[in-house]
Ligand SMILES: Nc1ncnc2c1ncn2[C@@H]1O[C@H](COP(=O)(O)OP(=O)(O)OP(=O)(O)O)[C@@H](O)[C@H]1O
């Protein structure tokens with residue numbers, strides 16, 4: 001077995017929304033070139049923790065994060081950290097599809113444009129096409145790249161957001177229920193995409209779909225009420241969990 | 256009769272009740288709308304009825320003998336000499352001439368002095384200046400007899416529009432019997448005609464109703480609004496973007512927010528006093544100028560623009576900002592690339608509504624000396640000027656009959672502008688509104 005490299009080292013992280021604590025003392029190691037799944041009942045703090053990895057919680061005034069999160073041994077919770085640089089390294093697909101009210105092309109091209117990743121238009125065209133193909137959307141939209149990204153179906157919008165996130169070529173991709181609005185075929189395509197992407201990227205995916213977690217991830221973390229209950233190899237979590245709560249949740253007895 | 260039947264019965268009754276409640280609500284709503292429409296119709300109708308005739312005017316066409324002996328006896332062609340010629344006498348003589356000729360044909364005699372005196376009043380008092388202007392523009396006319404069409408006195412106009420009651424005793428009427436019979440006579444002879452009142456749109460204010468126009472006030476309003484827009488829009492947008500997107504949320508910004516909302520409710524006269532104290536007394540800006548007036552209007556519209564711009568920015572879903580920031584856009588980029596374009600229609604709407612408010616404002620301009628009798632049409636932002644609502648206010652104060660329809664006509668023009676501006680706001684909103 002190849003040596004697992006740590007990409008993200010989460011240590012003693014607490015998150016508060018005002019007075020309310022949403023994440024309690026979480027320790028976690030995310031390995032490079034793997035898919036890590038976050039599972040747990042609704043409201044347990046999966047999105048909250050995920051949003052710590054690209055400091056998206058900074059946008060919420062009342063949200064306070066403490067502890068340390070090392071990305072390639074740099075603490076990303078450092079106040080002085082350059083957020084723009086962090087977010088180019090850590091891309092995100094949000095729980096609700098949020099395309100810009102601009103053309104499909106501009107949606108995907110936005111990231112590469114602001115980061116100056118492309119020399120000329122033809123290169124940009126290439127990146128857009130490649131990203132849309134990776135997200136499995138190319139065939140559906142190749143003839144209407146100039147139509148607004150908000151004018152396509154919810155599932156298509158979700159894949160557009162995935163294409164947009166990978167167009168900036170990040171290191172880590174955070175996916176918050178990327179398949180919640182997708183049909184089984186599109187879901188299968190996104191799962192395939194994750195397998196493809198993990199060769200070059202590190203992926204963290206939040207999902208409510210147990211089969212999906214089992215199918216795509218190497219590691220699984222189970223959360224409950226803001227606590228990390230169990231973390232380990234996906235196979236073990238799904239076949240012989242240590243905790244009774246994990247057992248109950250994955251077998252559908254609560255959640 | 257089972258339990259379920261009873262329950263169903265109860266449900267049916269409740270549903271019927273809910274429907275009738277809804278029906279009543281709709282009825283009241285329609286009633287309110289109809290009442291509003293009726294009031295508006297009465298208001299607009301009365302203004303239009305009174306003002307529509309203000310867009311036409313009465314003219315008199317007659318021959319003027321430009322006697323060289325009276326204008327420029329020594330053929331100097333010197334404009335100074337020509338300008339100081341006895342234009343009143345030239346005009347009067349020509350008028351008497353025309354009238355006597357007609358009288359000779361009709362009655363076989365010339366008019367008495369008294370008759371001449373009263374008939375010359377049918378012509379506008381400004382006739383002599385207009386004839387002078389015609390000659391000054393073309394000196395080759397001197398010595399010739401020219402045919403001119405000039406505005407009739409305002410009383411003639413009012414008489415023909417049916418606004419002078421002939422049944423009143425002669426002394427109480429602005430026109431006596433001879434004048435009235437001559438008006439009828441001149442109408443029969445095609446000397447008097449009704450035409451479109453171009454003076455209304457090409458002239459500044461005047462003491463003579465037939466000469467008075469709104470161009471001066473229109474230009475004044477235009478310049479003042481221009482200043483107002485150029486200052487309040489960029490300031491308002493920048494202030495609101497900063498407050499919404501960048502400013503920390505703390506006690507200080509709360510206080511600022513409350514104060515901005517308060518400013519929007521401050522009576523406009525207070526802004527006028529402020530402007531008087533600062534712009535006129537401290538900065539010594541020219542009095543009565545659209546520059547000073549526009550600055551005061553800008554102060555007044557600023558809170559409106561800030562409030563509506565902030566609302567427009569707030570209406571941009573946070574998910575758009577998250578999407579941009581999640582891709583590594585800086586705060587500034589997320590604002591200029593995404594938030595501003597999406598909020599712009601709302602901001603523009605607020606700005607136009609603010610400007611429309613400013614267009615209708617008189618009180619603060621009163622303090623800036625913009626409610627004044629100003630004849631010359633302003634050519635720049637520093638010329639003395641008045642504005643449309645001030646002109647309306649001034650005219651409504653005039654005792655002369657002719658100003659009454661002028662007032663209503665000016666109101667119609669003002670309403671027309673307001674309507675256009677508001678239509679523009681709606682158009683912009685619909686055109687740029689995006690869906691997500
Ligand atoms: N902006 C916010 N302000 C205050 N509380 C919040 C906010 N966002 C989330 N919370 C709270 O934090 C807790 C965790 O929320 P989070 O969105 O992380 O849950 P989740 O695990 O992603 O749930 P789901 O599976 O439904 O998406 C919840 O109790 C929620 O009410």
Ligand SMILES: [Mg+2]
Pocket residue numbers: 046047048095176
């Ligand atoms: Mg969530």
